[in-house]
Amino acid sequence: MSGVKQRVPQIILTVVALLLIASAFVARPEGGSAPLGPRLLAIADQEFATWFSILAVFAFLMGGLNLVATHLAKIRERGPDRFYSLVTLVSFLVVLVIGTAKLGGPPGLQGDVTAPGSWLTAVFDAVLSPLHATLYSLLAFYIASASYRAFRARSLESSLLLGSALVVLLGRIPAGRHLTAWIPEPLAFLRVEELSLWILRVPNTAGQRALMIGIALGVIALAVRMIAGVEKDPRSGGDGS
C-alpha cells in the first residue's frame, strides 16, 4: 500500500512536469490544421493552468482554516498573546462574512464584491489601506537608522558599498540632479543621475544576472531530481535517496 502511495504521486508529478516542459518548448498551434501533438500540448498547458488556479483557490480555503485552527488553539490555551489571536479571528470572520454576503454591494454570483459602496470597500478604505500605509511608512525610519550604522567606510568593500549608496540615493532625487548639473555635456556621464543609472544598469545587472542564472541552474537540477523521483518528496512520504 505504501508503495502505491509513493508511486502514484510520483507518476503524476513526472507526467505533468514532462507535459508542461514539452508545452513550453513547442509553439502553440495557430488554427485547427496543426499536428495533433502540439494541439494536445496546448490543450494540456491550458487545462493545467486552470487546474492550478482551482488548487490555488483551495489553498486560500486551507489557509483560512489553518488560521482559525491556530488562533482558536492559542485562545484555548490562554497564552499571553490570546488577545491578539482574538482580534485576528474576529477581523477574519467579520471580513469573511462581509465579503461572502457581498453586503452593501451588488448581489449575486456576478456582483462585484469591491463595488463602490460595498462594506468590503469601506473596510478596505478605512482599515486595511491606512494600516498598510502606516506599517510601510515605518520602513523609512528604520532604513535611515540602519543606513547610519551600516554604511561605514571600514574596508575597500564597505567603501564601495558606501559610494554606491550615496550615488544612488542622490541620483534618485531632483536635488541630486541639480547638484551636478554644472558638469559640461561632454562629461554628462559623470552627473549623479547618470552614475546612479549606470550602477543600476551595469554592475547591478551583472550581479543580478549571475544570481538569476545560478538560481535557475539550481532549480533545473532540483526539477530533474524530482521528475526522476530521486528527490525526497514530502508529498509522497517517501524517503527518496
Added chain:
Amino acid sequence: MNDRCDRIASWLEGLDRRWIFLVLAVVVVAALLSGVSSPDRATSVVQPIYDRIENLPDGAPILLSLDYSPSSAPELEPMAEALTQHALLTGHPICYMSLYPTGNNMISRVEERIITREFPQAVPARDWVTLGFQVGGEMLINSLRDSLTARYPTDVTGRPLRDVPALRGVRGLGDFGLIVSLSAGQPGLKEWILYAGDVLDVPLAGGCTGVGAPQFFPYYPLQILGLMSALKGAAEYEAALARGHPEFTAANQPATRGMGPQSAAHLVIVAFILLGNAGLLLRFLARRRSP
C-alpha cells in the same frame, strides 16, 4: 585634542536612533507642509514607455495590471494614474486587471480619482474595462495568452467580454498594443516577462517599488521596453506627460509632489551617513595621534 575626537566619535557611534527618527520626521513633515517640489525629467529608462503609448496605432488597447496592495500604493499608484491619464488623453482603451487579491480596490481607486474626476466624458466598456483580480498568478497569465475569456468570461460588472468595445479585436494577450505591470513583488512583473512578454513577443513595460528595481534592470531593454522605479519613476513619467501634453500639469500630480518630501528624506539619510563616517574618521585620527 585626541580625547575630544574620541569623545565625539563615541557619541556619534552611540547616537540613539530615536534622534534619527525625530530629525527625519521633522524634515519630512516640513517638506510636506511647505509643498516644495521639483519637476523631474524622464530618463532613458522611462521615456520609452511614454513613446510607446504615443506611437501606438489608433485605438490600440493597453493592458494595465495593478499587481500591488495598499502598502506599495504610494509608489505605484501615481504610475497607474499617469498611465491612465496618458491612455485616455491619446484615445487608447485601458483594460485593468490584477494578480493581487487587493487589486480590485486598487483599480477602483484609480477609476475614481482619474477617470471619474478628470475624464467624466469617458464611457465604461468603450474607454476602459476592468477585468479585476483572479487567482493563479503566472498560471493566470499563461491561461490568458490565447484567450481572455478562458478566465474572464465577463468584466467585474458582469458584462460579457464580447460586448466590450474596448476589447474589440483582442483575443489573447498578444493582441494588446502594450502590457504594463505595476508590480510590488510576486506575482508581478517577472511573471509577466516570463509568461507573456518573452513568449508572445508583446511589448511589455513595468513599474516597481524602489527595493524591487534592481531585480528588474537585467530585463531592460530587451525584455521590457521601459521601467518606472518607485516614486521617481512615476515623477519622470509625469514630467514626460507634461512635456508632451501641455494640458497636463506635472506639478499638481502626486509623484511630482511626493518627490519634495522624498528628496528631503534622502538628504537626511545622506547627511546621517556622512555624519557616521565623520565619527569613524575622528576615531581613526585619534588612534593615529595617540602615543
